[in-house]
Amino acid sequence: MEFESVVNKYMNSVYRAAYSITGNIQDAEDITQETFITYLNKAPSFESEEHRKAWLLRVAMNKAKNIMFSFWKTNRTSFEDIGEVIIEDKEESDIELLEAISALPKKCRMIIHLHYYEGYAVNEIAEILNVSENTVKTQLFRGRKILKDKLEQEGVYGY
Amino acid sequence: MDIKDRYVETVSKIEASNSLKEKIYSEVNEMENKKGKRKGFLLKPILTVLFLAVLTTGVYATNVGGIRTNVNSFLYGEATQVTVEETEPGNFKLTYPDGTERVTGGMSEDGKGGWRPVTMEEIIEYINNSPELEVKEDGTALFFYHDYVIDITEDLKDDNKATIQIKDGFLGKNFTVIMDENGGYSIRG
Numbered sequence: 103m104e105f106e107s108v109v110n111k112y113m114n115s116v117y118r119a120a121y122s123i124t125g126n127i128q129d130a131e132d133i134t135q136e137t138f139i140t141y142l143n144k145a146p147s148f149e150s151e152e153h154r155k156a157w158l159l160r161v162a163m164n165k166a167k168n169i170m171f172s173f174w175k176t177n178r179t180s181f182e183d184i185g186e187v188i189i190e191d192k193e194e195s196d197i198e199l200l201e202a203i204s205a206l207p208k209k210c211r212m213i214i215h216l217h218y219y220e221g222y223a224v225n226e227i228a229e230i231l232n233v234s235e236n237t238v239k240t241q242l243f244r245g246r247k248i249l250k251d252k253l254e255q256e257g258v259y260g261y
Numbered sequence: 262m263d264i265k266d267r268y269v270e271t272v273s274k275i276e277a278s279n280s281l282k283e284k285i286y287s288e289v290n291e292m293e294n295k296k297g298k299r300k301g302f303l304l305k306p307i308l309t310v311l312f313l314a315v316l317t318t319g320v321y322a323t324n325v326g327g328i329r330t331n332v333n334s335f336l337y338g339e340a341t342q343v344t345v346e347e348t349e350p351g352n353f354k355l356t357y358p359d360g361t362e363r364v365t366g367g368m369s370e371d372g373k374g375g376w377r378p379v380t381m382e383e384i385i386e387y388i389n390n391s392p393e394l395e396v397k398e399d400g401t402a403l404f405f406y407h408d409y410v411i412d413i414t415e416d417l418k419d420d421n422k423a424t425i426q427i428k429d430g431f432l433g434k435n436f437t438v439i440m441d442e443n444g445g446y447s448i449r450g
């Protein structure tokens with residue numbers, strides 16, 4: 103697949119993953135840009151589009167990890183730029199959800215995103231992030247609870 | 262609506278800025294301009310299937326640190342040394358004595374249906390057994406393999422395709438270079 107087609111097809115997926123994890127627009131853009139440059143320089147042959155997408159997300163996650171675990175970012179857990187991020191037809195509930203995501207520990211955010219948004223199973227997430235399936239299960243359980251508690255605090259009902 | 266549905270609904274609405282795509286292409290163009298005279302200079306990404314991680318005989322390596330190694334290699338047909346540095350799993354920086362730097366890397370099948378980062382040994386094997394093509398500004402196309410340098414400009418003129426036979430080892434090697442109309446190329450062999 104031509105590079106331009108890959109960018110068109112996967113840029114938003116990569117960006118959404120990067121923003122959901124970092125909560126920072128500039129970081130998310132940098133990660134997205136670097137991910138596609140890495141793709142251009144180093145991508146292997148892919149067996150399927152699912153494989154290509156998983157590879158891109160893995161690269162993006164690794165780059166997000168490098169940013170999120172850097173020294174000066176360690177104490178910054180809340181999402182910056184929530185008011186500035188481009189969300190089509192933004193509603194109050196969207197802000198509440200992003201604020202709830204920002205309450206998640208960093209490792210949780212990656213796993214929650216891959217599971218909820220990208221629909222990956224536990225074993226697939228373990229492979230993408232190069233962690234054990236037990237870690238994925240633990241973080242998924244923990245992440246769900248934190249999101250639920252946070253959203254209930256915000257007074258959002260419905261589940 | 263459950264948490265998952267809420268998550269998907271909100272995150273699906275997040276959009277990258279219009280300028281992000283332009284930034285990506287701008288960086289790509291900058292990279293291509295820096296390559297300039299040496300079109301096709303960058304090592305192609307590794308395409309590996311059941312890759313054998315064997316260090317070929319005749320390649321002498323000295324360790325200069327935990328993640329860097331000096332090896333004998335070839336650059337544009339000339340024997341040289343290259344420092345291979347693993348910058349992160351599966352990603353390597355190659356530095357030649359003249360200051361030329363390249364990046365390469367990739368993934369390899371792990372034999373269990375998944376993928377793993379390629380190792381330094383695999384990268385060394387790859388760079389020492391991969392042909393290269395240099396297309397100069399005047400259109401001259403030079404094919405390099407080990408210390409072989411072959412001008413294939415004329416061969417490419419008719420149908421943008423050149424077949425090269427090299428007597429390297431008792432079996433010899435055959436390569437096919439195919440150029441496209443945009444100046445990109447593939448080498449098979």
